[in-house]
Amino acid sequence: MLKFECKNCNKWHPLPFHVSSVEVRCPDCSQTILGADIYVTSGPLAITKEALQKNVHKYKRLVQNAEKEVEELKKRGAARGLDTTQDQGGAFAMHLRELLCGARDDTRYRVAEEMTLKYFFSGLNHVAKVVDISLTGVCLQTQDASSPKTGATIPLRFVDAGAEAVISGEVAWSGKAGLIGVRFTRLTKEQEDFIRELILKKCALETVSGAG
Ligand SMILES: [Zn+2]
Secondary structure, three states: OOOEEOOOEEEEEEEOOOOOOOOOOOOOOOOEEEEEEEEEEEEEEEEEEEHHHHHHHHHHHHHHHHHHHHHHHHHHHHHHHOOOOHHHHHHHHHHHHHHHHOOOOOOOEEEEOEEEEEEEEEOEEEEEEEEEOOOOEEEEEEEOOOOOOOOOOOEEEEEEEEEEEEEEEEEHHHHHHHHEEEEEEEOHHHHHHHHHHHHHHEEEEOOOOOOO
């Protein structure tokens, strides 16, 4: 999760998005804060996004070491008949991984409320379930055996509360069981706002972990 501190009202506020701009506005006092320190947080850990991005390789190594350590502990624990999966080390490694995820500028958000869209492919309209979404693309669960393959260009039709947006996308990868990743090829300002709104409404504002 991202948050920043408003020096004016002395409160921490969550930021629902990866803000690319250098200024953020306090939702309480409407104060515009230039160059605010934006923190990436996960559980008890918090670090400024800037510092995190500068040292991503270091933190990646740290995560790998922590995970290795946890594996070792698990093995040793299992040998003695103990379950150490919920131990502190495991939680630490998980939070670290989550932090790294927050350093990405194309953070994906898991859809909390059922969301579908239509896409046009090989002369037909198809319905797909949105699995996660970011400002740069969507992961879709397609229903058809003949889902579009990597490299295909497909128009995506999002509908939300009567408003709709048709956004051009390119299939970046296609995986098992009809899962595909589609990158938006370009977004107008209006389309970007539409996607932001959609994420705010439909997604649990915690990020999706893992690479991709
Ligand atoms: Zn404030």
